[in-house]
Amino acid sequence: MTFTITPSQGACGATISGLDLSRELDPSVIRDIREAWLRHHVLAFTDQNMDDEDLERFSLYFGSFAGDPYIAPLDDRPNVIEIRRTADETTPIFADAWHTDWSFGKNPPAATILHGIVIPPHGGNTDFVNQHAALKAMPAELRERIEGKQAIHSARLAYAPTGMYGEKEKASGKQRGFRIHTSESAYDTQLHPLIRRHPETGEECLFGCLGYIIGIDGMEEPEAEQLLLELYLWQTRPEFQYSHQWQPGMVVMWDNRSVLHKANGGYEGYERKLHRTVVA
Numbered sequence: 565m566t567f568t569i570t571p572s573q574g575a576c577g578a579t580i581s582g583l584d585l586s587r588e589l590d591p592s593v594i595r596d597i598r599e600a601w602l603r604h605h606v607l608a609f610t611d612q613n614m615d616d617e618d619l620e621r622f623s624l625y626f627g628s629f630a631g632d633p634y635i636a637p638l639d640d641r642p643n644v645i646e647i648r649r650t651a652d653e654t655t656p657i658f659a660d661a662w663h664t665d666w667s668f669g670k671n672p673p674a675a676t677i678l679h680g681i682v683i684p685p686h687g688g689n690t691d692f693v694n695q696h697a698a699l700k701a702m703p704a705e706l707r708e709r710i711e712g713k714q715a716i717h718s719a720r721l722a723y724a725p726t727g728m729y730g731e732k733e734k735a736s737g738k739q740r741g742f743r744i745h746t747s748e749s750a751y752d753t754q755l756h757p758l759i760r761r762h763p764e765t766g767e768e769c770l771f772g773c774l775g776y777i778i779g780i781d782g783m784e785e786p787e788a789e790q791l792l793l794e795l796y797l798w799q800t801r802p803e804f805q806y807s808h809q810w811q812p813g814m815v816v817m818w819d820n821r822s823v824l825h826k827a828n829g830g831y832e833g834y835e836r837k838l839h840r841t842v843v844a
């Protein structure tokens with residue numbers, strides 16, 4: 565199978581065309597994809613015509629499934645969740661803030677894979693920021709202040725009963741296109757270093773950002789908040805970004821260990837539906 569890898573014009577990301585993910589892939593092709601994924605951090609596979617079974621098989625080439633703690637999977641597919649926004653939905657856009665998937669966990673996942681099924685005619689990009697590039701270009705003065713520091717991660721601002729997707733959203737009576745359940749477990753915290761080495765490539769990068777990061781271990785709150793905000797503004801700068809524009813049938817796979825990502829709106833009145841797997 566021959567395929568083409570075209571790097572994006574942005575700080576990360578590449579498009580792969582000429583691959584049919586509805587078929588089994590040769591080990592050598594899987595190796596090439598893995599290499600490209602580690603190099604470009606975000607891969608977009610164009611023109612796929614595939615179902616959930618294909619998505620699952622493709623995902624398992626890269627590791628085992630990680631179960632989503634707060635979003636209900638499809639009834640008949642415990643490893644696939646549907647990110648769906650109906651045409652008339654008025655809830656806030658899901659995941660419209662920079663984050664690393666489940667950085668609040670003890671062992672955050674390696675990859676998230678999205679299959680675009682219904683794609684609106686405009687808007688709805690998924691944005692990525694390269695955290696290797698952000699660290700490399702960081703002013704020494706800022707780096708010194710975060711060096712050796714452990715960030716406190718938690719899902720509480722999003723998934724606790726008091727969080728963004730909690731009681732308030734329920735009380736608003738607005739319906740989401742998919743089911744999110746909040747839980748007391750979202751108040752749990754987990755430490756991860758702000759600067760760490762990528763577990764596969766060994767390259768240094770920043771990990772996580774304000775949002776799932778709620779503090780810095782051993783630092784007073786106002787001081788930590790100020791530092792995390794400064795860091796956030798640096799690590800999400802436009803020069804480190806790549807904005808991914810979807811086409812129907814596209815599959816996008818990113819490396820949670822090296823990029824932050826966020827969803828975008830801008831498609832009011834249109835449906836958007838993607839199926840997602842997460843690889844441990």
Ligand SMILES: O=C(O)CCC(=O)C(=O)O
Nearest residue numbers: 647659665689690826827
């Ligand atoms: O809807 C999107 O573009 C991305 C949503 C997201 O953050 C995710 O699936 O992890």
Ligand SMILES: [Fe+2]
Nearest residue numbers: 659663665825
């Ligand atoms: Fe996400």
